[in-house]
């Protein structure tokens with residue numbers, strides 16, 4: 250889908266020929282004399298139009314308006330969050346209509362957050378999965394014009410960033426939604442190669458032999474139960490001087506998680522195809538980086554394999570040796586995410602990173618803790634945590650900080666190895682993070698548990714593309730204010 254940004258007063262927007270025009274009506278709506286403004290004033294006076302987000306008023310071939318369909322959409326105070334809600338409502342009301350050409354008129358005072366939300370919310374609500382359907386229906390929308398009455402200095406840049414983010418999010422969703430027989434580790438490797446070629450990125454895809462040579466005994470143990478060969482993907486985007494230490498993103502790439510020998514119940518097991526959402530988000534971020542080219546260095550690491558039961562599969566009780574040399578007793582083969590991430594975290598050390606952020610659909614416990622609204626954020630470094638929290642707020646891709654007190658790690662003790670891969674059920678998202686932290690001592694580290702946010706279940710089942718928006722916002726903040734600041738990094742106290 251094509252997005253364009255135009256500076257257009259409402260009077261001019263009235264004359265745009267299109268299939269649908271969505272006009273944001275905020276609390277401060279202006280009192281212009283053009284047909285659109287007059288319509289808004291009359292409707293509001295009559296009490297037929299509220300400015301609350303979600304409230305809509307439709308018109309067909311309205312007088313003085315060239316658009317076939319007009320949707321007046323309450324936009325509240327005009328903030329990003331309200332604009333997002335307004336556009337979701339307006340787009341839902343246009344579902345099934347033959348809208349190829351759409352114009353969205355923002356309010357006079359639209360700031361960067363509103364513009365960003367307009368682009369990402371439009372892209373989000375018009376996405377339709379067709380990859381494995383026999384007919385590609387529902388993808389009519391071709392061109393979206395975002396019209397702002399007053400162009401502000403940052404608008405152009407914000408718009409370009411939002412457009413690239415939307416493309417990255419869509420790409421992550423598409424990969425996430427693919428069935429597990431297609432989205433294999435091999436396919437993810439091919440996608441990374443394709444991305445690298447199209448966007449001048451560096452890409453290396455390692456297979457079983459190279460991974461064995463690296464000593465990733467933990468990652469290999471997870472892959473052992475599957476016929477699909479594992480892949481370890483290394484992507485690099487170089488936007489800043491080589492002397493700038495990179496941000497390393499590590500994405501969990503389990504393309505199907507059956508639980509292994511500790512097998513999961515059958516109900517909803519299909520949703521474990523989404524267990525590569527962390528990997529998909531890293532690929533989505535790189536796609537956007539390739540388009541935007543911000544002044545920052547980024548490395549993407551993706552350990553990818555299936556977790557299946559088999560005669561050769563790892564068993565409860567097995568002890569594996571990680572790349573770091575630490576040994577792990579596998580008490581539950583379903584806690585496989587941490588077993589592949591730990592080796593990727595050790596591999597990350599070689600980049601002498603400014604920060605490492607891993608992204609993983611890691612625990613059902615995180616879904617219980619935070620539901621589908623906010624991702625779980627764990628960090629060993631307050632500055633990194635604050636930056637990620639703030640990025641999430643700006644991108645409307647929220648997260649919430651969780652604790653890392655050392656006592657939470659006590660349950661990982663075992664008599665037979667340096668640690669076990671699971672503790673008890675209480676605080677399961679935190680004990681998983683404590684496990685990872687043992688492999689992240691050499692750099693500022695954060696962990697995003699996206700188990701609740703990466704996909705939706707039920708009738709709206711599908712990937713969300715989160716947290717591509719958050720990560721891109723964070724990375725562009727790093728480009729604006731380089732990672733190597735003069736103030737010494739604060740270590741997190743007892744977290």
Ligand code: BES
Pocket residue numbers: 506508524581583584585586610611612613614616671672677700701
């Ligand atoms: N991929 C799952 C986590 C998951 C479960 C995400 C449900 C979303 C919904 C992960 O590999 C897993 O199975 N975790 C276990 C850990 C447990 C064995 C300690 C879990 O959460 O049940």
Ligand code: MN
Pocket residue numbers: 506508556582583584585586
């Ligand atoms: Mn699992």
Ligand code: ZN
Pocket residue numbers: 503506524583585586610611
């Ligand atoms: Zn998993």
